[in-house]
Amino acid sequence: MASLTLMEIAQLTRGKILSGNHGRIFSGFEFDSREIKNGDLFFALVAQRDGHDFLLDAYRRGAKGAIISRDVTPPHSDFGLVKVSNTLQALQDLAREIRKEKELKIVGITGSLGKTTTKEYTAALLSSQFSVLKSKKSFNNQIGLPYTLLHLEENHQIAVLEMGMNHRGEIRELTTIAPPDVAVITGINPVHTQFFADLEEIAAAKREILEGASPGATAVLAGDDRFCLRFAQNWSGPVILFGQSPECSVRISNLKLEGWGGYSFDLIYHREKIHLRLPVVYQSYVYNFAASAATASVFSLSLEKIQKTASTLKPLPNRGEVIDLGDGIHVINDVYNSSPPALEAALDNLSPLPARRKIAVLGDMLELGVEAKKKHFQIGQKLAHLGWDLLLTVGPLSYNFARGAFASGFHPHQVISVDKAKEAAEKIPSLIQPHDLILVKGSRRIKMEKIIERLKQDFQGGKN
Known part of the structure; x- marks a missing residue:
């Protein structure tokens, strides 16, 4: 994790130190008081619950400082307090600045379905060759993504980040914190329809990952999805399509359900082909794997490493x-x-x-x-x-x-x-x-x- 003094944290978050040793070093950051470890900095986020109400609990669990947005009494005279106008904005600003200091490639993953599985499989494949940071659990929103970046280590080469949304503009905001070098869209489907008039609106919200990508970014897109094909046609940078259609350079063919043993299939990996098996009962896992393999190909991962890692992959907990x-x-x-x-x-x-x-x-x-x-x-x-x-x-x-x-x-x-x-x-x-x-x-x-x-x-x- 990043190691920053209280003074550096105050400068990066545009905050004011109210108490504590300006030179105290923090390398652990949490917004959930239940997860606090000794020496951590606590972000008192204001959401469904007000994090300020859990400041004392965070202190008792070992926190040595906190980012706050309203006046509170320090639980100890040596407890570091930095006051900001908005604690969520401070979390995002700190993550953004930490990310800027690293020579790091960002893989951003969005889509209506399969984001977390694709994130997990992508991280597993890339970890066979690189040092990879990945989003914890399904931490894919304005809190979870910056929180993940605060866990960057010096040796990390790639960050695989899930980017979710249920309203327009949310993915765009995430890309300002971590502009993707590889932008992955798993597909467009009718989910969160309470917040969108139609699929066109959902597609426009997902397209924000491309609009906020780094210059020269590679788009990894579902080649069987009409919206993603439209995105591909309008994308000026490199494009890799995955799926079953002939146009996909990373393609699934001969897909067969082998009973409770899962799915067997051929993976066409650009100009190479290999036969694989995944112990899953949902076809979506195979497509998520194809998306992950397509992403891995951006980093020139060998088919041998993909085959070796594929043998270790399983369904995610509570997801089939x-x-x-x-x-x-x-x-x-x-x-x-x-x-x-x-x-x-x-x-x-x-x-x-x-x-x-x-x-x-x-x-x-x-x-x-x-x-x-x-x-x-x-x-x-x-x-x-x-x-x-x-x-x-x-x-x-x-x-x-x-x-x-x-x-x-x-x-x-x-x-x-x-x-x-x-x-x-x-x-x-x-x-x-x-x-x-x-x-x-x-x-x-x-x-x-x-x-x-x-x-x-x-x-x-x-x-x-």
Whole structure:
């Protein structure tokens, strides 16, 4: 991490030191008081909660200073306080200045789906040859991206950063902190539709990663996406397309689902080709891998290193990971989030897998605006047409899954509807039989992880 004195931090954030030793050195930075380590600097961010209310907690956990925007009493006479007009802006300014001091290549990744998987796979591939910093978890917003940059080490050569948004202008702001040298767009899909009139508006918001890229940046774009193809045509710099279409220089072909063993496929890597296998049950993981390989090709990573790293890749936690409960029972843990295109793809991808019965445990899909009920209804219809056997809905919007399923031939005994994930967690264990497949998926705020925890407890004794 960067090592800065309190005076340097005050200068870079345009703040005023109120207390503490001006020469005290800080090399750890946190905005969550629960994550504080001894000697850290705490950013009192003002969001849903006011970080100033947790200053004392941060001090008790070892913080030796804080960035604040309102007057507070220092918890100790030697505690460093720097007052700024806006603590979030100070976090971003500090990250921006630290990034400027490094000889560092920035890989920025955005898209409607698959950002985190692409980020993780890209970082894994590049780490076979370079020292790589990557975004923690899904830290992809105005807080998470600068926070990641504050963890830069002297030896880092590449930063792989996820750039998310649910409003226009948010990605543009992120690119002012870290202008990408490689700008990756995984595709444009109808998510966050509550905040956008149509796909054109979503595409325009995602295009901001290109508009804010460094001069001469390479665009890595989904070659099967009409919006990305339009971006490619208008991009003046180098372009690498990935996907299945013949125009893609990094291309997936001969894609085949090998049961619970995952997908096998050929990867065409510019002028080379290799046969690979990924232990995943969602096709999207293969496309995310293609995006990662295309990004790696910008840095001239050899196909041999890509092959070696590919053998280590797995599904990300809570994003389509397969949990074996024994007796041939497989749970698809996809509780991180949900949207219409992602859920439709999940139902399609899982339908061919061998199972005695297929059970969908589905929570509300949020941020869909006026289309919410309609989208849930349509997916309920799709689920019935694909031949799924049971449906357990969680939340008020999800009852529309049931309505759609009934409209397409489901019978009342095939559907259970509850209001909360806790209720679903109590019901689901008794429904499961040997050789069942159970998909558990919903938006984050529905807390579908409670269902996964209950299944692990009942069938595995709580083991991961």
